[in-house]
Amino acid sequence: MLMEVLGSALLGLALSATAARMLAGRLPALRVVLVSGVLGALFGAYLTHFALGPGHNTLTATFVGAVLVSAVVLSLLLRPASGPRRPSHRTPFSVPTRG
Template sequence: MVILEALGSVLLGLALSWAALRRLPDRLPAQRVVYPAGSLGALFGAYLTHTALGTGHLLGTLLGALFVAAVTLSLLIRPATRRLRRSAAA
């Protein structure tokens, strides 16, 4: 059961990383950074949720993995390229 949770969480992290790269390609770093960050974030989220809930909660563990992976990937997002220019007098 734990192997299934770990494998499912890594696959969810990779899928979320792929979706983030498709949606925000110019605001994320290189793929070699995004894919490991998403999968490791999901694996850590699965571990954290499995520790909190215990065994037998596969759906809850996968939801926790998805949440932590999304938070991890959101930390990689850079600001948009449009910046406000301030005048020298301000």
């Protein structure tokens, strides 16, 4: 159990550090990203361990669940890319006119 907790925390930290390095402009502060990644991985490990049940203690499955949930949590932190946007041709809720 201790190996699952430490391993998933390290995987979450590695994933969040990688995301913070690659997507620095689209993520909030580094501390928020790192904490969210680790907590997401710990929750994912707990969720996977709980879902598998007491008879299925597989370390690999727990790590996969931890990484997946951590990636989902980190994806929720992403902001839209800031770049040139295409202007809208119609205003919202406009009715097309004839003629």
